[in-house]
Amino acid sequence: MTNIIRQGAVGMGMGRVGIELKQFFRDRESAVFNFLLPMILLVIFGSVFGGQDLGDSGITFSQYFVAGMIASGIVYTSFQNLAISIPMEREDGTLKRLQGTPMPPAAFFIGKIGMVSVAYIAQVTILIAVGVFFFDIDMPTTSFAIFTFIWISILGLIAFTLLGIAYSVVPKQGRGAAALVSPVVLVLQFTSGVFFVFTDLPQWMQSFASLFPLKWLAQGMRSVFLPESAAAMEVNGSWELGLTAIVLVVWIALGALLATLFFRWVPRGEN
Amino acid sequence: MAKEDAVHAEGLVKEFGDVKALDGLDLVVPRGQVVGLLGPNGSGKTTTVRILATLLKPTKGIAYVNGFNVEKQADQVRHSIGLTGQYAAVDEFLTGRENLRMFGDLYHLAPPYVKQRSQELIEWFDLIEAADRPAKTYSGGMRRRLDLASSLIAKPSILFLDEPTTGLDPRSRLGMWGVIESLVAEGTTVLLTTQYLEEADKLADDIVVIDHGRVIAHGTAEELKDQIGGDRIEVTVTDLERIHDAQTALAPVFGGESIVNDSMVSGPVSGGSTVLVDVVRLLDSQNITIADLALRRPTLDDVFLSLTGHGAVDENPEKAVSRTRKGRNQS
Ligand SMILES: Nc1ncnc2c1ncn2[C@@H]1O[C@H](COP(=O)(O)OP(=O)(O)O)[C@@H](O)[C@H]1O
Ligand SMILES: [Mg+2]
Numbered sequence: 001m002t003n004i005i006r007q008g009a010v011g012m013g014m015g016r017v018g019i020e021l022k023q024f025f026r027d028r029e030s031a032v033f034n035f036l037l038p039m040i041l042l043v044i045f046g047s048v049f050g051g052q053d054l055g056d057s058g059i060t061f062s063q064y065f066v067a068g069m070i071a072s073g074i075v076y077t078s079f080q081n082l083a084i085s086i087p088m089e090r091e092d093g094t095l096k097r098l099q100g101t102p103m104p105p106a107a108f109f110i111g112k113i114g115m116v117s118v119a120y121i122a123q124v125t126i127l128i129a130v131g132v133f134f135f136d137i138d139m140p141t142t143s144f145a146i147f148t149f150i151w152i153s154i155l156g157l158i159a160f161t162l163l164g165i166a167y168s169v170v171p172k173q174g175r176g177a178a179a180l181v182s183p184v185v186l187v188l189q190f191t192s193g194v195f196f197v198f199t200d201l202p203q204w205m206q207s208f209a210s211l212f213p214l215k216w217l218a219q220g221m222r223s224v225f226l227p228e229s230a231a232a233m234e235v236n237g238s239w240e241l242g243l244t245a246i247v248l249v250v251w252i253a254l255g256a257l258l259a260t261l262f263f264r265w266v267p268r269g270e271n
Numbered sequence: 272m273a274k275e276d277a278v279h280a281e282g283l284v285k286e287f288g289d290v291k292a293l294d295g296l297d298l299v300v301p302r303g304q305v306v307g308l309l310g311p312n313g314s315g316k317t318t319t320v321r322i323l324a325t326l327l328k329p330t331k332g333i334a335y336v337n338g339f340n341v342e343k344q345a346d347q348v349r350h351s352i353g354l355t356g357q358y359a360a361v362d363e364f365l366t367g368r369e370n371l372r373m374f375g376d377l378y379h380l381a382p383p384y385v386k387q388r389s390q391e392l393i394e395w396f397d398l399i400e401a402a403d404r405p406a407k408t409y410s411g412g413m414r415r416r417l418d419l420a421s422s423l424i425a426k427p428s429i430l431f432l433d434e435p436t437t438g439l440d441p442r443s444r445l446g447m448w449g450v451i452e453s454l455v456a457e458g459t460t461v462l463l464t465t466q467y468l469e470e471a472d473k474l475a476d477d478i479v480v481i482d483h484g485r486v487i488a489h490g491t492a493e494e495l496k497d498q499i500g501g502d503r504i505e506v507t508v509t510d511l512e513r514i515h516d517a518q519t520a521l522a523p524v525f526g527g528e529s530i531v532n533d534s535m536v537s538g539p540v541s542g543g544s545t546v547l548v549d550v551v552r553l554l555d556s557q558n559i560t561i562a563d564l565a566l567r568r569p570t571l572d573d574v575f576l577s578l579t580g581h582g583a584v585d586e587n588p589e590k591a592v593s594r595t596r597k598g599r600n601q602s
Contacts, residue, residue: 097356
């Protein structure tokens with residue numbers, strides 16, 4: 001047939017990014033909850049605590065907070081977004097419908113990763129713009145900081161996308177999925193030094209959070225947005241970028257394993 | 272030979288744990304024909320369709336679709352078929368046109384072709400005004416039409432329709448029938464599952480009746496009707512409470528083979544219209560008043576009942592059919 005174009009999984013997956021983005025932004029709940037939330041939080045927290053310095057460090061709360069919000073943005077656009085939207089797509093049968101087409105399954109996941117990445121880039125851009133214009137955030141200037149920002153973002157997005165796909169089996173139904181996902185995100189945020197200075201948290205909380213990737217993302221983003229001198233305020237007096245990379249890669253491997261083992265196209269009880 | 276038919280399945284068995292959803296099902300759909308898979312809820316219709324559509328592996332048995340083995344050549348099978356599931360699955364946040372385009376992409380179709388084909392389908396399925404609105408604003412009937420349109424984007428030669436009209440209002444159902452009929456006129460092979468005997472009767476060349484995952488009868492609507500033979504009389508009584516008295520009173524005419532449904536008792540008769548007189552006389556002698564009395568050809572419902580001992584659609588337990596068999600009374 002002349003109308004057929006042969007396309008691999010990657011090509012088709014790229015083609016799906018546009019469709020996925022439409023779904024992401026047209027779903028009002030998702031647009032607010034996964035996309036706008038960090039901006040909203042930055043405006044609220046920045047307005048309340050913005051001018052205050054952290055101790056005698058000369059660093060404003062806003063500067064500290066924006067790093068945590070960018071790290072949270074990774075979790076919102078990937079993990080929270082997918083762990084809520086996939087159960088809905090599964091429940092309403094659209095996943096099963098896709099499964100019945102000649103689409104290679106990889107194209108589906110590539111589409112999701114593309115959607116998550118584009119949403120995150122847009123989110124970070126707006127977040128930084130808000131920070132710079134309203135809260136006097138200093139932008140990173142060194143190319144090392146920018147390089148760090150890029151690889152932390154990429155590893156973080158991959159890890160939390162895979163974990164979101166894996167976690168999407170936990171909510172049995174689309175409705176109520178948010179109630180099973182956002183508490184997980186909130187607990188991670190509170191214990192990972194997003195809302196509070198990490199080293200002010202109780203020791204057990206720090207140990208708990210260190211097991212999960214968000215703590216490392218937030219710390220990595222602080223290395224990007226805070227001056228070098230602020231490293232002294234971290235747990236080990238350094239940014240620990242090497243360890244961050246290792247932790248993220250381990251979580252990527254774990255996420256890939258869990259996602260392949262547990263992902264399902266149809267609701268439980270249907271095979 | 273197996274590979275020449277559009278669908279050829281032999282000895283399909285599917286077990287879900289302890290549940291045997293299919294128990295040695297054989298099915299042939301010749302090219303260009305419409306085969307209706309008729310069975311009550313839970314009889315294995317969806318399971319059959321999902322196996323043929325490569326979405327489920329059979330526990331035992333073998334199936335070919337368009338000459339391709341469903342287990343070993345899944346990709347070729349998926350390219351050959353269009354599938355519409357029991358529940359319309361359209362993407363809520365995409366417009367009708369975007370839904371169609373998405374499926375065009377998934378079937379590896381060139382964008383200009385998809386654009387033109389989408390427009391064709393939108394017009395044909397009466398979705399012109401709604402085409403650029405998100406599908407979440409669509410009615411149930413519109414969703415079903417969009418769902419079916421999506422599965423036609425690649426002009427498949429074989430179409431699987433799983434209960435395409437369940438839950439539709441009568442008008443939408445007629446519309447859907449019209450669409451299916453014109454697809455068939457264009458030469459599409461259709462495997463259609465349904466709980467509605469009327470639907471199978473209207474659309475299918477050949478009807479395969481299944482129950483508990485196995486075929487219990489097979490033939491054209493006429494052949495199936497002939498299986499249970501002659502005319503039937505249906506008597507509706509005015510007083511629901513007396514329906515079982517009526518059933519007992521009419522035992523002589525129905526030869527003990529009658530069915531009660533609500534306030535109606537029906538059964539096979541021989542002797543044509545003269546029996547009507549007997550019915551009136553028998554009921555009159557018991558002081559049972561008749562609301563309605565009719566003599567008719569058997570329907571597929573009767574076929575089903577006589578084959579399985581239960582109705583085709585009995586979702587409402589209060590309306591469940593009771594039946595006397597050879598003089599033994601059970602209600
Ligand atoms: N995934 C599953 N797990 C367990 N039992 C199932 C599953 N799918 C179907 N069944 C059972 O198999 C039987 C046939 O189901 P199905 O094919 O859906 O019937 P139909 O479509 O005719 O209503 C039913 O008893 C149903 O409960
Ligand atoms: Mg079914």
